[in-house]
Amino acid sequence: MTKRLVVVSGKGGAGKTTCAVAVSLLMNKKMDVELVDADVEEPNSNLFVKASLNSRTVYRKIPLLSSEICNGCGVCVELCAYNAIVLVKERPLIFTDLCHSCGGCSSLCPQEAISEIDSEYGEIASSEKGDISFREGRIHVGKIQSPLLIRELLGENVRCDLQIVDAPPGTACNTVQALYDADFALIVVEPTPFGMSDFALIEDLVRQMGIPCAVVINKDEGVSSSLYSLCNERKIPIIGSIPFDHILAAKYSVGDLRGYIEEGGSVHYEPVVDMVEKLMSLESSDD
């Protein structure tokens, strides 16, 4: 059974991608890992993994009205929760950009006047070869159906021991989709007032969803006492602390996380990898 670890943070720029990539590369030495970049609005993991990718276009269903069958009853307008259909001169006008592809109008039209057609809205790319399996979703700029693409990306069957998901920022629908079905959540926290506020939100979401979690402190400048007391109070283990490091920032800027890890950076992430293995009982999966 593949287990899924989702790396979240609430706040953007806290270090999700760095952590997800570093943990994936190190964990991949011990077991079969697939890294999935589910930050479909701004996917960045492959800037660091540098896998050569095969991409395919993904489509969603959008409604198509047969105006000769439509009698202008307005049922579709009433039921569309996304205001994607309005009645103009007793005929529905469909704004497909607002459509969430729920299929309601086509399946519930009393006249059966609405069918569905495929509409392109993003890409899913997979690594062809290389030392680690990798996949990413990338939504077309201007499309709003990110949760749908994340669901599509994470719904695909995979063969690996551990799937590590680089989640989108925030605590709304995109993040919920990325967290759904997670076996474990790794929360990356930047110990600043902004980072702490967003940590409280993501921790709340992870708890509501019933997902066990642990914290990694990133850009730790030794001023995280409030974070320690909060984690202590909520009984969340802190399994790593990555110091603020100008060398890492420079390596990160050019996409050279592999170099950073090889040249000593692994010392910060190895304890995280060991703890994740224990907390997710990954050793026992080989038995």
Added chain:
Amino acid sequence: MIDTIAVISGKGGTGKSSLTRAFFELQNGAYAADCDVDGANLFIGIDHTVIDSEDFIAGFDYSINPDLCTQCGRCVELCRFNAIDNFTINSFLCEGCNVCYYACPVDAVNKIDKKCGVIHHAKSTTGSFVYGRLGTGEENSGKMVTRVRELAKAGAEASGASLLILDGPPGVGCPVIAAVTATTGVVIVTEPTCSGISDMKRAVELVLRMHIKISIVINRSDINTDLCNQIERYVLEKGLFFAGRIGYSPLFNKAQRNRCAVTGFTDSSAAREVKDVWSAVCRDLLDNKK
């Protein structure tokens, strides 16, 4: 109509909220709003008093009445989000599409208005501002951003504010589109990293499609000078406006902890650079418009 500037970045954590906080301080008589409703931070950086709060109601909470449900399976069959399991609705998967409600032949699905979050109106010595806080895991973040932006605009106009400054969400999706809509201009804050550049380009593509003017700012410019030069060349090629570079400074974190703007550290290079960037942004987006 009041001018509105939105601050976005594509990539999270490039310094949107810290810069918005500073711009708010620098612009006399400004009004502000935090449009990052599922990770609001601006209010943390400003000592303020909440003067009014309102619930944000959007969409519905659905439930199936087991006394009426005949378990015919019509809802399960039609729900595209796999949100109905064993004739119970999973609120994390439900996208509020209404289909089960209208499809049920025996009207066993109930829906009630859903409170998705709270919108606060605040005042501070810097100025008045509005911020939304979406409930964790809730839907409708785009709608909430639109509501926050509209309330802020009404508040700004009623109070005779000089400018409305919006702290935007990360990404290029629904909440960003909602934040940027109907603004005078957009500031995109990037950083000289491969991911900062990749995300900036997607944000630029989005805003250009919406035919809105863009000023680019590089934050933490000393991480990588070569990449800063690369960003400036890109800005030129695209015909955008380059508002300047801001170097890395620990004073940004200190400002957060002190709940002040970084411009409060008056003799610092951070304060000077932020001031220069803001003058450039105003010159480009406000003075030269149309």
